[in-house]
Amino acid sequence: MPDDPPYTDKQAEERLLKRRRDILALLDGHSQDGKPVELDQTRVGRLSRMDALQHQAMAQETERRRQQELTRIDAALVRLRNGSYGDCVECGEPIANKRLDLDPSVLYCIACAG
Numbered sequence: 001m002p003d004d005p006p007y008t009d010k011q012a013e014e015r016l017l018k019r020r021r022d023i024l025a026l027l028d029g030h031s032q033d034g035k036p037v038e039l040d041q042t043r044v045g046r047l048s049r050m051d052a053l054q055h056q057a058m059a060q061e062t063e064r065r066r067q068q069e070l071t072r073i074d075a076a077l078v079r080l081r082n083g084s085y086g087d088c089v090e091c092g093e094p095i096a097n098k099r100l101d102l103d104p105s106v107l108y109c110i111a112c113a114g
């Protein structure tokens, strides 16, 4: 098992809230990408429109992932308050710090995620 002590609730909460702020900032900055594609009159042509549509699809996918992460972060904050944060929701074993480093809202231990 990892030698590092688990994060304290305070550390975990700070990490989650920071991540939450980062995502909200990103969502804010990219909100325009969610609007319908308008034809750029200076670059009219099939290719540029397809580029724009493709770009929009990617932006929407990115935004969808961020919304999902926000949902997970909110759930993690709830678990932090009821004392189950950091435990795998599947098997109840503690989740390795390395996994929480990558994503503080992760729900499963390495065994259950695989």
Ligand SMILES: [Zn+2]
Binding pocket: 088, 089, 090, 091, 092, 093, 108, 109, 110, 111, 112, 113
């Ligand atoms: Zn597990």
